[in-house]
Amino acid sequence: MGVIKTALEIALEKTENVKSDKTSIEQFEARQKGKKLANAFLGEDISLTDEIKNTQKESKNGSIEEGLKQGIFDVLITQISLPTAKEDEIRLEKLGKGLEVIIKNSKLQAIYKQMLQVFSQYLQEASHYEQVIRQQYAPKLRQKEEELSRRLGREVRIDPFQDPEFTAFYNQHMNSLRSNYEPIVEQVKEEIREMFDSAE
Numbered sequence: 001m002g003v004i005k006t007a008l009e010i011a012l013e014k015t016e017n018v019k020s021d022k023t024s025i026e027q028f029e030a031r032q033k034g035k036k037l038a039n040a041f042l043g044e045d046i047s048l049t050d051e052i053k054n055t056q057k058e059s060k061n062g063s064i065e066e067g068l069k070q071g072i073f074d075v076l077i078t079q080i081s082l083p084t085a086k087e088d089e090i091r092l093e094k095l096g097k098g099l100e101v102i103i104k105n106s107k108l109q110a111i112y113k114q115m116l117q118v119f120s121q122y123l124q125e126a127s128h129y130e131q132v133i134r135q136q137y138a139p140k141l142r143q144k145e146e147e148l149s150r151r152l153g154r155e156v157r158i159d160p161f162q163d164p165e166f167t168a169f170y171n172q173h174m175n176s177l178r179s180n181y182e183p184i185v186e187q188v189k190e191e192i193r194e195m196f197d198s199a200e
Contacts, residue, residue, distance in 0.1 A: 027067035034071020041098055042079065048072060048101040069102045073196050080189055082181055083119050092119060105195045115188045122181050126174065133173050137166050
């Protein structure tokens, strides 16, 4: 029993100095609310500006608005990534609009516009890469189809992405392209983080 009591005493000593800080709890809750708002903003048509104004009215505490913006920022910044399809450009534009609500910096719009142009260029290159990869692999794929057709006694068509060898070949080349663009994305995200931190 003595050992258990000592462990309990140690735990109590450590928690004795921890006080429930109302402001930090409110800020944590505001941050969580900000994250929910950001997800709702990305999924639906809600106004982040209106939601932030409502929070300002509800609370006289500036740290709550700060926590709310931090939560929104945490979600939006993680959503910035290389697009996989043309439709992603719409989502990325919306992200930029959301960031503009919480970051009041004239440089943000210019940087974000450049990034969208880079994303558009990436999609064009990715499309070109895919065509070239398919063309390069086509003779090998035809050879496999002919071999299977002979064995089965009927014509066989193979979806390239069902062929592990093609998939590995494709991923290798596409990952190479992505690795050329990822540092640009990270650099832009870092610049946006700095803008957000300096705006607080």
